Amino acid sequence: MSTDTLSHAIVRIPGKNFARGITSLEMGIPNFDLMIRQHQNYMDTLLKLGLEVIVLDALLDFPDAYFVEDVAIITPEMAVITNPGALSRRGETEFIEPTLAKFRPLRYITPPGTLDGGDVLAVEKHFFIGLSRRTNQEGAGQLGRFLESFDYTWSTVEVISGLHLKSFVSYVGKGILLLHQAYADRSEFLDYKKIILVKNEYAAANSLLVNDTILIPNDHLSVRKKLEALGSTIIELDMSEARKMDGGLTCMSLRF
Ligand code: CIR
Numbered sequence: 001m002s003t004d005t006l007s008h009a010i011v012r013i014p015g016k017n018f019a020r021g022i023t024s025l026e027m028g029i030p031n032f033d034l035m036i037r038q039h040q041n042y043m044d045t046l047l048k049l050g051l052e053v054i055v056l057d058a059l060l061d062f063p064d065a066y067f068v069e070d071v072a073i074i075t076p077e078m079a080v081i082t083n084p085g086a087l088s089r090r091g092e093t094e095f096i097e098p099t100l101a102k103f104r105p106l107r108y109i110t111p112p113g114t115l116d117g118g119d120v121l122a123v124e125k126h127f128f129i130g131l132s133r134r135t136n137q138e139g140a141g142q143l144g145r146f147l148e149s150f151d152y153t154w155s156t157v158e159v160i161s162g163l164h165l166k167s168f169v170s171y172v173g174k175g176i177l178l179l180h181q182a183y184a185d186r187s188e189f190l191d192y193k194k195i196i197l198v199k200n201e202y203a204a205a206n207s208l209l210v211n212d213t214i215l216i217p218n219d220h221l222s223v224r225k226k227l228e229a230l231g232s233t234i235i236e237l238d239m240s241e242a243r244k245m246d247g248g249l250t251c252m253s254l255r256f
Contacts, residue, residue, distance in 0.1 A: 022245075079105070082114075084114065084134065118163065132159035137156070171209060177193070180205040215235050
């Protein structure tokens, strides 16, 4: 999750009942077969980019569990197991621990702290932590103290509406943030170069930098052009079904 060179990704197969997960959007009921195809394409893309992809089984008791990003924050020094803000997702964490324990010493966000990985945006050595419906000040503080112990800096950002910080802001490398219009003038991001998304392309606010390549949702032509103009390599992926469940490109993997 930090912006160091990535060599691994952890993903989890969506369960047949994934449509029972939480969603705030009214975009219709997602289709399982299409979801599996899109998820396969996502895994294949990470493989093609040279990552070792660790594939975990579906968890039928936790229909949102394929959004693995939310259950851990990984830096080169540690993996922090979160305490997800949604009650229905809390039990997911124990199913990621054994895999992460093979790679990193574990730390834990503990109650009353809550934190979702979707609220944690790493920009080089600085971490922006969204305070949202899912992540509270206590959870952010706990993560912040773990980060400080390894000389990272951190700050919080209010997520006033919507799900997570990374539903609105992504880091696309070269010191550049990709931002939803609503975050264009936020003081927290004053010091960064910015690409502000135009209406109809807000879903691209959740884009995923994998080493030198940026994955964006498909049909986002003007974002694509702006990123290509910066010399970035772009891959478009169809994310229609995850989107219906409030998910995007970052949510479906843990990278390290
Ligand atoms: C949820 O509401 O928790 C899931 N349906 C979507 C989680 C998306 N995760 C992410 O953006 N990191």
